[in-house]
Amino acid sequence: MTVEHVEARAGAYADSVTLMQVSREVASTPGVAAALVAMGTELNVDLLAGMGFTRPPSAGPNDLLIAIRAHDDAALSGALAVVAEALAARPAAGGSFAEQPPRTVSSAARVTGPALALISVPGRHAFTEAMDALDAGCDVMIFSDNVPVEQEVRLKDVAAERGLLVLGPDCGTAVIGGVGLGFAHTVAPGPVGLVAASGTGAQQILCLLDAAGVGVTAALGVGGRDLSSAVAGRSTRAALTALDDDPATELIILVSKPPAADVAADIRAFAQTLATPVQYALIGTGQPDLTAATEQALGQLGVPVPSWPHWPGRPASPRTGSLRGLFAGGTLCDEAMVIAAERLGPIGSNIPLRPEWRVDPMTSGTGHVMIDFGDDELTAGRPHPMIDQSLRLERLAAEARDPATSVIVLDVVLGHSAHPDPAAELAPAIEAVDVAVVVSLIGAKADPQDLNRQAAALRAAGAHVYTSNAQAARFAAELIEAAP
């Protein structure tokens, strides 16, 4: 016998990462068979149905879903108590006279003065919070995705009028004043300033520079769409200007997802007017990959290019079949697709290189396929796959069961805010499959997860581990080509 509890609690809110932790805690309560505690976004309601729960009659994105299946009533009430405990507000320190935390950025800024507002609320609310921050004289970093492009343009225009900077939306990474923001790495101060219309692209370059012993002045993520025709490099110009003005920045690296050609040309012309040289790492066919661009930057700085660390895996002759890529990083996925497509032909994807190569990300496709699990439509109401690996772990097992799969390539991104020990979950999953697994491991030496320990655990599970995503993609393609 099982008992089921499904509730849509109006007006309760907690962020998706907190709720993921609550879900896990409840699911591991004795006597609980399944549990989901999440905001009632469409994706999460579908997830609930997929777990076999009755759909709540009405649930909106501002309602908190609590769904528990337990073996008996006692276990259910125990689980509900765990939910209540986990969601209970933490009492403010200092007793009843203590100040309560501010509720808006502008009210906080009244006390702190000009600040950098770090906005990671759900995308449909991000514009309002960001505009409030600009009104309060704050620069803004918007981690949130799912922000309409016209709102992005409006924010960036207002910022330009007021001499402020908007990083994002969908800005995963920044390093400012030595502090890693969002998904970022522990890197040393140094001569390079990074402008990035790509979160994981910036992370790859930061980590390769780190491996070469080169640090940064700042890394400014401008949002993956900044070099699109619609946004036209608005924040890229502002970020380039700020770094050009910074005496410690000797070289600027501009990294972007595939940019609009005319925008890229305009930015190159703009960069000509700067006193600081700019090295480009613009993903796309015929462009240097991130590793090559980093090597060129090292050349400009007169720093020798090291041999990029890699840890060879189990020698294996993979079976005949397709390449499947499971990425948390969009730019890493882009780069791997560009490299693999040159050798293997069309690569299906939810972020395809060509429109005709589009596939549904949630069903296993045929042929070579690479999925970006960090794409907007897969993160609504869910933590980013760098934090919550569960979707990718399920998919890893599913792809390996597909007899058409020959090689799986995936990225593991370390650093602040990422999963505290991704290899602990991934290594057993890799060990359990009998296809070749190639890992692109993006981490800096001083990252909290310990780069070498992560690499060793993944390698011990049989994976081929590379710190250069380009090398990982190339190796994966070669394995496919070498298969009988």
Next chain:
Amino acid sequence: MTDLLKRDLQLIAAGVDLFAEAAAGQAARVTRIDWSPPLAGTEADLATVLADPRRADANAEAVRRVQAVRALLVDVLPAGEVLGLGPRTMLHAGPPIDWVRASGPLRGALMGAAAFEGLVADPQDAVGPLERGEITLDPCHHHSAVGPMAGVITRSMWVFVLEDPATGRRAYCSLNEGLGKVLRYGAYSDDVIERLRWMSSVLGPILQAGVRRNGPVDVTAILAQMVQMGDEAHNRNRAGTLMLLRELLPAMIESGFPASDVAEAARFVGGNDHFFLNLAMPACKLALDAARDIPGSTMVVAMARNGTDFGIQVSGTGDAWFTGAAQVPDGLYLGDFGPDDANPDIGDSAITETIGLGGFAMAAAPAIVRFVGGTVADALANTRRMYEITLAEHATFAVPVLDFRGTPLGIDVTKVLRTGILPQINTGMAGKVAGTGQVGAGLVTPPLDIFPKALRALAAAAAA
């Protein structure tokens, strides 16, 4: 160009706590926002209004104009003279309403006023003419006036005349009758009418003579001082009342009126701790009216209740009222009155909260927190919470216990909806049966549903 790379990094984090934690773990200075989603269904309108290019400057201008006003008491006159009221027109508190929908205390006050004006011999006889619409009802707010509770003003009642010397604009309010069985709480017994007659025949003329002989009284300056003396200018006006009396009394004595009348007037004013409320209210009204009609401004310029509806007006939406059902206050009751005896919220006195006094300045008035059913800690928390929904801090109204932080100024419709925090109002409670009078005092908020209506209108104006 941003100076982000030049200054020490200070973060303000809204959203996923993990990011704030990661930054704090790297020894960054992080202020965390206790963020929650805005009221469901308001996201699109919020985005439209926040994107309105006029908004930031319009709100800054609204705040500036409010604070630029100096409210001087320049005269005391019969309402008929200064407001041009005819014999069959009665002003009332709150948004527009007719007799059919009027609540008990408003009906009681209208009936009493009809008897006071001599339109009927007995207040009960006024029901017929009022039902038939033979007496015109109009909001005080539409005549640059405000009235506490029922807020009924008729031509023979005397009003304070407040003027902003820089612009010559004026605002008006009736004279305060004291507590208990009084017209503004809906009572209309003989002693109520008798008191009103004395106020018109003796008190009004003496105050007029006092003001004219003394010269203008700076009401804004008294407000600033009284907030530092334990008054919040809505439910506590004791210091303000005594300061007014201190200023006017010598001139009243010298006015030539019989000593016994002057003594009676002084006794009446000094014995009524709420006397200054009727000067605080028009001072707030005068200041807030300066901020009306600024296109793009999301600032609330009036909150008012007629005992049935709670209404707000917003700078950027002109004269439109956004109304919803007035709530029954939560508080303490006089004698053996209880919640069943209380009428829903009534009065223009929420104009004090609209400018950031009253419930917004509760931290300044710890002496009355128990009267409205709270603790001193609640009072501090109330005022601090109101900073979350306001645009600025008042430059001259300062709260000593908050280290002389300015009172929260300028309710922003968008912030109310983003935070779900409603304006906190201190108020008296009228009996719901006409003729009862005051039954208690307590705390109340506007109904939440009026703010999305105001936002929708702001969004429509922004898009146009």
